[in-house]
Amino acid sequence: MGGSGGGGRYHPLTPAQVGQEFLSAGSEIQRQLDQALLAQKLEKLLSLPPSDDLRCLFLDAGQGNCAVVRTPDGRTIVIDCNIEGANDNVVRMLKKAGIADIDVLIATHPDWDHVSGLASLAKHFRVGELWKVTFSKTPDNASPESVEAFREYQSAVAALREGGTRIVNPTVDTYDRVFGGARVEILAPFSRDAADYRDANDACMVVRISHKEKSILFAADTTQATWKELMNRGQVSATVLHASHHGSETGYVPGLMEAINPSLVVVSVGPNPHGHPHEGPMSAYSKAPGGVRRTDDGLVGLQIAPDGTLTFAQ
Numbered sequence: 001m002g003g004s005g006g007g008g009r010y011h012p013l014t015p016a017q018v019g020q021e022f023l024s025a026g027s028e029i030q031r032q033l034d035q036a037l038l039a040q041k042l043e044k045l046l047s048l049p050p051s052d053d054l055r056c057l058f059l060d061a062g063q064g065n066c067a068v069v070r071t072p073d074g075r076t077i078v079i080d081c082n083i084e085g086a087n088d089n090v091v092r093m094l095k096k097a098g099i100a101d102i103d104v105l106i107a108t109h110p111d112w113d114h115v116s117g118l119a120s121l122a123k124h125f126r127v128g129e130l131w132k133v134t135f136s137k138t139p140d141n142a143s144p145e146s147v148e149a150f151r152e153y154q155s156a157v158a159a160l161r162e163g164g165t166r167i168v169n170p171t172v173d174t175y176d177r178v179f180g181g182a183r184v185e186i187l188a189p190f191s192r193d194a195a196d197y198r199d200a201n202d203a204c205m206v207v208r209i210s211h212k213e214k215s216i217l218f219a220a221d222t223t224q225a226t227w228k229e230l231m232n233r234g235q236v237s238a239t240v241l242h243a244s245h246h247g248s249e250t251g252y253v254p255g256l257m258e259a260i261n262p263s264l265v266v267v268s269v270g271p272n273p274h275g276h277p278h279e280g281p282m283s284a285y286s287k288a289p290g291g292v293r294r295t296d297d298g299l300v301g302l303q304i305a306p307d308g309t310l311t312f313a314q
C-alpha cells in the first residue's frame, strides 16, 4: 500500500497497524489451529508454532490429572503428570510434538495420580523449573502404600534437582510469572509450612493462567476449606474451570459456580472405586454455558486466540 512515494515522508505505523500486521502474519497458523480443533487433531496444538495465543490440552490421564499448556511465546508448562492407567501418555505426546524442554513442571500435590509420571519426565526432558508443595507424607498422615509412593516421588524430585532443574515452592504470596503475555498466578497454597496441612489435598497448589482476559483455573484436588478461603478473598473467577478432585464432592462447595462463573468445566476422571465424578458437583458444573467435558471421553483441547476468542474441542 502506498509504497515509499509521497516525497519520502516518513509514515510511522500506528499500533493498530502493527497489530494488524502481526495478526495477519499469524493468521496462517491460526487457520491451521482452527482446522486442527475442527478436525479434533488436538495434538497439533502442541506442534504448531506459537502465535501470540495460549493453548491447553487436558489429557485422558485415567483416574488422575495431566494438562499441557503452551504459552504465547512457545514455552511448555505441564501441570501434573499421571501416567499410570492413562490413555494419553504425556511423554509420548510431547516427544511426538518435537518438544524437548519443559519450562515449568507443576506437581500440584504429591498424590500418585498426579505425579506418577515425574520420573519419566525427568528422564526424557530438560525441565527448567519444578513447582511443588512442601507437604510430606509420613506414617502419621498417610497409608504405608502412599508413603512408599511418596518416596518414589521424592527420588524423582532428587533426580530433577541433580539434572539442574530449579525446585521452587510457590505460594499465594509468590509473584505472578508472565510468559509471552500469559500470566501464571498461584492462588494456593496459602502457607509454605507443611505442618499447616492435614493431608496432601489440603496443601494442593491451585493455578490460574490468563491470557487476553480469558483464564483457566487448575484446581487440582483442592478441598472445600481452600475453596471457601479463595471465595472469601474473591479470587476465583475464570473462563475455564478444571474441576477439583476428579469431580468429587470433596472438591466442591455450594456457590462455587457463581463465584467462578466459568464458560466451560473440564473434569479429569477415569475408572475409579470412589464413584467419581459425583452427581451433585456434576449437575452444578453442567450449568456452565459450554457444559462439562470429561477426559474419559477423550483429550480436551482449547485455545485462547490473539483476539481473545476461546475455542475448545474434544
Ligand SMILES: [Zn+2]
Residues within 6 Å of the ligand: 064, 065, 111, 113, 114, 221, 245, 246
Ligand atoms: Zn487426584
